[in-house]
Amino acid sequence: MKRSTRIERLAEYYEDFAPDYVSTWKDIQHYDKPVRAFLREVVAEGARVLDAGCGPGHLTRALPPTVDVVGFDIAEGMLDIARKKRPHGAYHLHDYHLPIPRSWGRFDVALALGTLEFCDDLALVLTNLAGALRPGGRMLVSVVERRPHVRLHERAARSLSSVDLKGVSMYLYTFAEQTDAIQRAGLLPRSYRLHPGWRHTEYDVDVLYALWDLEVPRSGR
Numbered sequence: 001m002k003r004s005t006r007i008e009r010l011a012e013y014y015e016d017f018a019p020d021y022v023s024t025w026k027d028i029q030h031y032d033k034p035v036r037a038f039l040r041e042v043v044a045e046g047a048r049v050l051d052a053g054c055g056p057g058h059l060t061r062a063l064p065p066t067v068d069v070v071g072f073d074i075a076e077g078m079l080d081i082a083r084k085k086r087p088h089g090a091y092h093l094h095d096y097h098l099p100i101p102r103s104w105g106r107f108d109v110a111l112a113l114g115t116l117e118f119c120d121d122l123a124l125v126l127t128n129l130a131g132a133l134r135p136g137g138r139m140l141v142s143v144v145e146r147r148p149h150v151r152l153h154e155r156a157a158r159s160l161s162s163v164d165l166k167g168v169s170m171y172l173y174t175f176a177e178q179t180d181a182i183q184r185a186g187l188l189p190r191s192y193r194l195h196p197g198w199r200h201t202e203y204d205v206d207v208l209y210a211l212w213d214l215e216v217p218r219s220g221r
């Protein structure tokens with residue numbers, strides 16, 4: 001399936017999911033704590049934060065009003081909720097496979113959480129996000145780690161669901177593929193850890209996340 005068709009289907013799915021997203025997701029996701037800890041550590045007064053695949057904007061909504069939050073997503077319904085909940089934030093319809101528009105300015109911090117499972121080219125997407133960060137900028141991303149000996153990890157892409165979203169894939173990356181993509185994006189890894197991502201109730205499995213804290217080098221880019 002072409003990327004554009006897949007993204008259209010995914011956007012429709014998340015459009016429908018938007019009103020119930022936060023209440024449903026809080027029961028099945030496991031990465032809230034590390035995200036909060038990261039934001040506490042890196043977001044200073046007046047910082048600019050980019051929230052990629054922001055959904056309804058709930059991860060960055062409670063940041064102090066002095067923080068300039070810019071979120072983007074492919075589902076307009078998600079963005080509508082994000083705008084209502086943080087009226088002084090800026091929320092845009094945008095696909096992370098495309099470069100971040102220059103007009104959004106440069107950021108100190110970026111998040112891409114719970115969303116890179118839909119990314120079919122990790123190096124490209126990390127490059128796009130890195131390009132929006134200032135030197136020394138920090139980024140927290142979750143990537144579904146592929147471990148070929150694990151059940152359901154046999155292929156690098158598998159159907160997200162056999163019930164909804166037929167034909168829309170979820171992409172898994174081996175550790176080597178992740179480090180290669182990080183290097184190609186010109187990012188420095190500060191930390192890596194494996195963390196349960198979310199409960200895939202249909203497949204009855206916890207999706208395994210690699211959580212990467214990445215930094216844009218201060219010089220030489």
Ligand SMILES: C[S@@+](CC[C@H](N)C(=O)[O-])C[C@H]1O[C@@H](n2cnc3c(N)ncnc32)[C@H](O)[C@@H]1O
Pocket residue numbers: 007010011014025052053054055056059072073074075078094095096097112113114115118
């Ligand atoms: C599971 S939600 C995650 C929302 C939020 N980041 C969180 O962690 O709770 C996935 C979001 O990624 C968005 N998304 C999927 N593909 C995308 C793309 N190519 N560009 C931007 N957003 C995308 C979806 O529309 C959806 O809102």
